[in-house]
Amino acid sequence: MSDEFVSVAELSKLGPGKLLRIVVDGHAYMLANVDGTVFATDDMCTHEDASLSTGALHGDCVSCPLHGSRFNVRTGEPSEEPAEKALQTYETQVIGDDIRLRLG
Numbered sequence: 001m002s003d004e005f006v007s008v009a010e011l012s013k014l015g016p017g018k019l020l021r022i023v024v025d026g027h028a029y030m031l032a033n034v035d036g037t038v039f040a041t042d043d044m045c046t047h048e049d050a051s052l053s054t055g056a057l058h059g060d061c062v063s064c065p066l067h068g069s070r071f072n073v074r075t076g077e078p079s080e081e082p083a084e085k086a087l088q089t090y091e092t093q094v095i096g097d098d099i100r101l102r103l104g
C-alpha cells in the first residue's frame with residue numbers, strides 16, 4: 001500500500017457531524033467530519049464485526065451501532081466497553097473538496 005496521500009472522497013459529501021465509509025484496495029475506512037476537520041479510522045469496530053460509519057458521531061466520538069462502544073475519532077481510543085482495543089487512525093489532508101488519506 002502506498003505511503004503517499006491518496007484521494008478518497010469529496011468533502012462536499014461529508015458535512016459536519018457526518019460519517020462516511022470508503023473502501024480502498026479492499027480495506028474499509030471511516031471518515032468523520034468533526035466541526036469541519038476530517039478524521040479517519042478503520043471502519044470495523046475492534047470488538048466484533050460492525051461498521052462504525054453506520055453508528056452515530058457525537059462531538060469527536062463515534063458510537064458503535066452494535067453494542068455501543070464509543071471511540072475517539074482523533075486518537076482511536078475506546079472510551080466505553082465492551083471494546084478495549086483502539087482503532088487504527090490515519091493522517092488526513094483536505095485540499096479544496098478533495099479528502100486525502102495517508103494509507104501507508
Ligand code: FES
Binds near residue numbers: 045046048064069
Ligand atoms: S461490535 Fe462494536 S461494540 Fe460490539
